[in-house]
Amino acid sequence: MLEEELLYILALQRVKGIGDINAKKLISHCGSAKNVLNEKKSKISKINGIGENTLQFLSDKNNLKAAEKELNYIKNNNIETLYFLNDNYPKKLKHCIDAPILLFKDGTFNLENRPIISVVGTRKITSYGRDFCERFIAELALYNPIIVSGFAYGVDICAHKAALKNELTTIGVLAHGFEEIYPKSHKKYVSEMHKNGGFLTDFWHNDVLLRENFLKRNRIVAGISEATIIIESANKGGSLVTADIANSYSRDVFAVPGRTTDSFSKGCNDLIKRNKAAILTSAKDLVEMLNWDLESKTPVPIQKQLFVELDEKEQQIYDFLLKDGKQLLDAISLNCNLPIYQTTTILFNLEMKGVVKPLPGKLFEAI
Structure with a gap:
């Protein structure tokens, strides 16, 4: 998407009180977000659902100034933008009448051809x-x-x-x-x-x-x-x-x-x-x-991994839970002589490795 096009889409998205449904209606009528913001009030006022307040907000030049700042953030932080008329926009979401005209994506995922x-x-x-x-x-x-x-x-x-x-x-x-x-x-x-x-x-x-x-x-x-x-x-x-x-x-x-x-x-x-x-x-x-492919994919039993590599502190916490059973976060930190913030991180790593699970009330136990 061209920077200028994205700039005007951002500015339109920022217009007070317009909403995604009316924004799409305006884009459909005018052809683009830039055309919407540059169109004469007399023509836009004829569009069903567009009142006098909306017309005033559309002409506010502060929307473009704010959009410039947001555009700089997007470029400087490698944020991907998903515009509702572009191919990278989530296909199912595109069919929802009130779906956003623009989404911001921070990550590596690909939504194509995936359930x-x-x-x-x-x-x-x-x-x-x-x-x-x-x-x-x-x-x-x-x-x-x-x-x-x-x-x-x-x-x-x-x-x-x-x-x-x-x-x-x-x-x-x-x-x-x-x-x-x-x-x-x-x-x-x-x-x-x-x-x-x-x-x-x-x-x-x-x-x-x-x-x-x-x-x-x-x-x-x-x-x-x-x-x-x-x-x-x-x-x-x-x-x-x-x-x-x-x-x-x-x-x-x-x-x-x-x-x-x-x-x-x-x-x-x-x-x-x-x-x-x-x-x-x-x-x-x-x-x-959902009629997912049942014939080619036969569920297999999930077995706990028998050998998991743990570092010294992970092993220390795991051994403590294995010996003493369910324990509170504070108790784990105290008995293992580790600060709370470090204990929290280690417990999360142990969860990811499938050897510890959290319980209600900030309790944890070895699996």
Whole structure:
């Protein structure tokens, strides 16, 4: 894409109150983002849905000045831009009426000719949800899907970590710009995410997290994939909104059932009861429903690696957990005489090697 073209697309994206639907309408009418910003008000005012306020915002020269700064950030940080009229834009997302006109990509992933599924759920994941998520993604590894989620607490980060553990591409869709990481405790996963996927967002690099951003983020999570999986959810929550968005896009939605007395199964059970999601009890349910190639790919049992190379400090923590069983992060740090920040990094490396798993309440145990 030419720099001038990208500059005007950025400027149009920044116009206050215009939104992606009207932006696409204007581009279709005028031929390009540059033409939109240079067109006479009298002609644009005739377009359905474009009011006087929008006309005033379109003529604001500060949009181009801001776009120049963002363009410099994109060039200086090797950010790839995905424009909705270009071939590199996610194909399934392109068909969603409110999809972003422009996405920012930070990573090495390729979305072409790959099955893509989104995995979402509660931020307060239980051991039941975590075990299902890890097993489900491990079972899917044979089909080499791209795993998409929102990089938040709970089900999101569990799905990303399970994908990394099984050497699958995983994409975190952010509700803010690349200069911020939310939650901050997930900064330790950023490097590994870049090696095996990366991040997408439609927010500019210095856009901060706002509550309303989550809804915008969720439409990308739902629209980019062929199916959305709800692992656990209370009877209200963002994952149920994502399920509704996916249904509005005519995408497959799956929910993991649970006991009627479990608060974080109520949302999933209700989706299934109201026929808003298909029941999901294993990877096989998804594979059969989506008609993935069953004949050429026979699932094989996943066996724990027998010989894992650990460095001295990794071995120290692993031996401690093996001997003393489940332990809190603070206890591991204290007994192994290591600072908390270093212990956290080592535990993450041990998780990636498949010899340690996290438990609710900041507990860890050897596998």
